[in-house]
Amino acid sequence: MDKTPMTEPRQSWTFSNSINSEIRRAADTGIYDIRGGGAKRRVPHFDDLLFLGASMSRYPLEGYREKCDTSVTLGTRFAKKPIELKIPVTIAGMSFGALSGHAKEALGRGASMAGTSTTTGDGGMTEEERGHSEKLVYQYLPSRYGMNPDDLRRADAIEIVVGQGAKPGGGGMLLGQKITERVAGMRDLPVGIDQRSACRHPDWTGPDDLEIKILEIREITNWEKPIYIKVGGARPYYDVALACKAGADVIVLDGMQGGTAATQDVFIEHVGQPTLACIRPAVQALQDLGLHREVQLIVSGGIRTGADVAKALALGADAVAIGTAALVALGDNDPKWESEYNKLGTTTGAYDDWHEGRDPAGITTQDVELMKRLDPEVAGRKLRNYLNVLTLECQTLARACGHNHVHNLEPEDLCALTMEAAAMAQVPLAGTNWYPGKPGF
Amino acid sequence: MCGIVGLFLKKDEMRPQLGDLLTDMLITMTDRGPDSAGIAIYGDEAEGSVKITVQSDTPAEAFADLDAAVCAAIDAPVEIKVVDTHAVLTLPEAKEAEAIAFLEEKGLRIMGSGASMEIYKEVGLPKDVAARFGLRAMGGSHGIGHTRMATESAVTTMGAHPFSTADDQCLVHNGSLSNHNQMRRKLAKKGVFTRSENDTEVGAAYISSRIAEGASLGEALEGTLEDLDGFFTFVTGTKNGFGVVRDPIACKPAVMAETEDYVAFASEYRAFADLPGIETARVWEPEPATVYFWER
Amino acid sequence: MAKDMATTLDMATTELREVNSTLQAAAKSKANEQYVITNARGSHAMACGLDGPLNVVVKGSTGYYCAGMNKEATVTVEGSAGPGVAENMMSGVVTIEGDASQYAGATGHGGLLNIKGNASSRCGISMKGIDIVVHGNIGHMSAFMAQKGNLVVLGDAGDALGDSLYEARLFVRGNVKSLGADCIEKEMRPEHLEILKELLEKAGADAKPEEFKRYGSARKLYNFNIDHADEY
Numbered sequence: 001m002d003k004t005p006m007t008e009p010r011q012s013w014t015f016s017n018s019i020n021s022e023i024r025r026a027a028d029t030g031i032y033d034i035r036g037g038g039a040k041r042r043v044p045h046f047d048d049l050l051f052l053g054a055s056m057s058r059y060p061l062e063g064y065r066e067k068c069d070t071s072v073t074l075g076t077r078f079a080k081k082p083i084e085l086k087i088p089v090t091i092a093g094m095s096f097g098a099l100s101g102h103a104k105e106a107l108g109r110g111a112s113m114a115g116t117s118t119t120t121g122d123g124g125m126t127e128e129e130r131g132h133s134e135k136l137v138y139q140y141l142p143s144r145y146g147m148n149p150d151d152l153r154r155a156d157a158i159e160i161v162v163g164q165g166a167k168p169g170g171g172g173m174l175l176g177q178k179i180t181e182r183v184a185g186m187r188d189l190p191v192g193i194d195q196r197s198a199c200r201h202p203d204w205t206g207p208d209d210l211e212i213k214i215l216e217i218r219e220i221t222n223w224e225k226p227i228y229i230k231v232g233g234a235r236p237y238y239d240v241a242l243a244c245k246a247g248a249d250v251i252v253l254d255g256m257q258g259g260t261a262a263t264q265d266v267f268i269e270h271v272g273q274p275t276l277a278c279i280r281p282a283v284q285a286l287q288d289l290g291l292h293r294e295v296q297l298i299v300s301g302g303i304r305t306g307a308d309v310a311k312a313l314a315l316g317a318d319a320v321a322i323g324t325a326a327l328v329a330l331g332d333n334d335p336k337w338e339s340e341y342n343k344l345g346t347t348t349g350a351y352d353d354w355h356e357g358r359d360p361a362g363i364t365t366q367d368v369e370l371m372k373r374l375d376p377e378v379a380g381r382k383l384r385n386y387l388n389v390l391t392l393e394c395q396t397l398a399r400a401c402g403h404n405h406v407h408n409l410e411p412e413d414l415c416a417l418t419m420e421a422a423a424m425a426q427v428p429l430a431g432t433n434w435y436p437g438k439p440g441f
Numbered sequence: 442m443c444g445i446v447g448l449f450l451k452k453d454e455m456r457p458q459l460g461d462l463l464t465d466m467l468i469t470m471t472d473r474g475p476d477s478a479g480i481a482i483y484g485d486e487a488e489g490s491v492k493i494t495v496q497s498d499t500p501a502e503a504f505a506d507l508d509a510a511v512c513a514a515i516d517a518p519v520e521i522k523v524v525d526t527h528a529v530l531t532l533p534e535a536k537e538a539e540a541i542a543f544l545e546e547k548g549l550r551i552m553g554s555g556a557s558m559e560i561y562k563e564v565g566l567p568k569d570v571a572a573r574f575g576l577r578a579m580g581g582s583h584g585i586g587h588t589r590m591a592t593e594s595a596v597t598t599m600g601a602h603p604f605s606t607a608d609d610q611c612l613v614h615n616g617s618l619s620n621h622n623q624m625r626r627k628l629a630k631k632g633v634f635t636r637s638e639n640d641t642e643v644g645a646a647y648i649s650s651r652i653a654e655g656a657s658l659g660e661a662l663e664g665t666l667e668d669l670d671g672f673f674t675f676v677t678g679t680k681n682g683f684g685v686v687r688d689p690i691a692c693k694p695a696v697m698a699e700t701e702d703y704v705a706f707a708s709e710y711r712a713f714a715d716l717p718g719i720e721t722a723r724v725w726e727p728e729p730a731t732v733y734f735w736e737r
Numbered sequence: 738m739a740k741d742m743a744t745t746l747d748m749a750t751t752e753l754r755e756v757n758s759t760l761q762a763a764a765k766s767k768a769n770e771q772y773v774i775t776n777a778r779g780s781h782a783m784a785c786g787l788d789g790p791l792n793v794v795v796k797g798s799t800g801y802y803c804a805g806m807n808k809e810a811t812v813t814v815e816g817s818a819g820p821g822v823a824e825n826m827m828s829g830v831v832t833i834e835g836d837a838s839q840y841a842g843a844t845g846h847g848g849l850l851n852i853k854g855n856a857s858s859r860c861g862i863s864m865k866g867i868d869i870v871v872h873g874n875i876g877h878m879s880a881f882m883a884q885k886g887n888l889v890v891l892g893d894a895g896d897a898l899g900d901s902l903y904e905a906r907l908f909v910r911g912n913v914k915s916l917g918a919d920c921i922e923k924e925m926r927p928e929h930l931e932i933l934k935e936l937l938e939k940a941g942a943d944a945k946p947e948e949f950k951r952y953g954s955a956r957k958l959y960n961f962n963i964d965h966a967d968e969y
Contacts, residue, residue, distance in 0.1 A: 205692035220786030711779035
């Protein structure tokens, strides 16, 4: 029999299987997709930059012998008691509620051993983390869950959260599964209900009001604590300038790869700018105000390696913060739980339904049995090791560029592999002395 | 993001005090707006003449013999009052358009014009701006002041408030408009152009264009609730008084005080602390999405 | 201690930092002292962060965040209060003789905020256990996302009362211009009358519990349901 030749079945790029599965999911449930984590799409990132290193025109420092300092002091502008960190890597805000008590304890242990700070999250301060974090940053959020003056005074710094990279301009909705009795109690809410979180603070709007809010917080805490302002990577030049005008000691700038416990996928993937693109405008704002290094800049969102740390510092950051990477170091998305990820319809590395509270690794859960899987001491040591590796890698790169302090890394130490990265980081395309938008060309 | 103050005197005998009272009000709003400050003052008017306020960054050269030059260009008598970087030119009403065209051609920045309105604004702390213009000594029936914390446009003289887009009309704003780019394009299609990238200037231009199309000031302010998006508290000055409107969400602060002698507006109560009789004044907050007016 | 034994702090001659650190130290010492603050002139963050039994009287009107995060202290403003008075209060009593601006008692966890005049918008926003009694009217969006505690209003309430409400109880004697999403009128049961009676007495309010209506959460937004999506 004659067989008519046929073109092979062709998938639509526009209506891909993954897009179609989301359409079916939406049609089935009537609610947008909510998940944890940060942007999963590929965006220009630190991988697209390279260090030039030293050879003839510059002299490298000898590893192990010649000192390359990594310490950073945060809050030198107004606070009586700035925070001294041994390493330029801090742990980003993650809430008790999103994370288990054990996970918070492990973060505190690991960070303290490495000489850095951890940060609370939306849900108040727990004994686990205050007890195990030598330096603890207390987040001041729109929800004000568990907010109280005692915790404010026993914090080492206060971070006013205006926005985060996963959802600049957004509140959120945390589905009820994780709202156990303890979490609900801390948040003054009934057990098991969805939490709709506000996108603006309840008692101020805009930098002119924020300045007064900061005055109040300083008055309550005797002007001791550094005040951080955290913004999502949206309009970094203006946001950073206004945070300075409002009186920030430290600015935390979270790019679109920054994670979240739970928010709409449409927000995570479609709002905000890549971390790489946020740093230069932010630093420019600080420089224009004469405040670069006086107001410290912490950059977060997709920091994974010591190279990322070094590149962020070279572009002008004073420190970086890690969230997702810290969870992975504790054991999140570990292949040893593959069969359990499969049961949840996912696979190692792709598990992001952190809000559902069924994390096989026992980290993003309030389930008593799952929580037991995480030994806070073991996980804390892993985090310490990881933080040490990030620091060593960053130092290695700084020495190779001839710097005796990681803060002496500068944009001129870098080149870019792609036009996009060259434009966003404002460093020359490899092999040229040009980047898109460079004045004078 | 900013601080706004406004003072409307009900009694003529208080007119000499206007500048003094308004200056104290303005300076208390420094924290809300340290980048620049400005004031629109409604003072004396002469029958048939108009005042044009211009600014120059090089006033010594720009204002030397400016009156004679304008006089020659429009063929009419011109008086000039130089106040630091600003100059107020008084000339016959009928020659206003001609004079503005000439001044713009000379590269001077037009701050505003009108029968009674003069506008002074510069970059710097409110107390310094007030001092360089000698605001304390200025008299008048009413005035509006603004201290600016720049949001998304440059810290320049032209970015400072008040914005005037029609004779004797000016606008100051606290908040941030979110559809000003779209509105700017719409207005441009109608031939209404703005001079800066500032969102507030678009608000001012919107109001003036509505009035030019036949709306009353009240209707134009009502229109802002419908057509402007974002957060705003607006205070608009007119020849006879001032109007206030807040967006329906009304997050940005606003407080008013009234006695037998005056009506005052401010972003914060602090600005009222030195007003005479404030202890017994009626103090209240304007309601959201409601237009208020005080006119003589 | 008699009133004439009070220590006076004059803000015309004393910096805010000194006023607050004096008050904070006095509160901490738990000596039940009395302070009078004069020349308040709308200053911000006055008498905030007090942590202990202290009696403070403020002469004149205050700016933002007066008595913020109060614990145990009694603060009375003999004038009007600016935005965010008694924000995040934990305990104690804050009384405003005049009006209160927006965000009065925002996120308060406990204690009593007694407003003798009117309160403007967002009164009791996100409240978490505080009791607020307003003798006059309240503005729009009051008790937005209110979680716990009681809001008592002798006058009228503005638009969108109790929008996205959780478990806070709202009692209004006058008219309610409109109710926010998921806020409904509820039956006044004997236990509510009892709570109301006690609060009215504590606040020295001249009103009877029977004159009030109770509003609370319909709890329809507690767990996502596609058929209520238009309320989000």
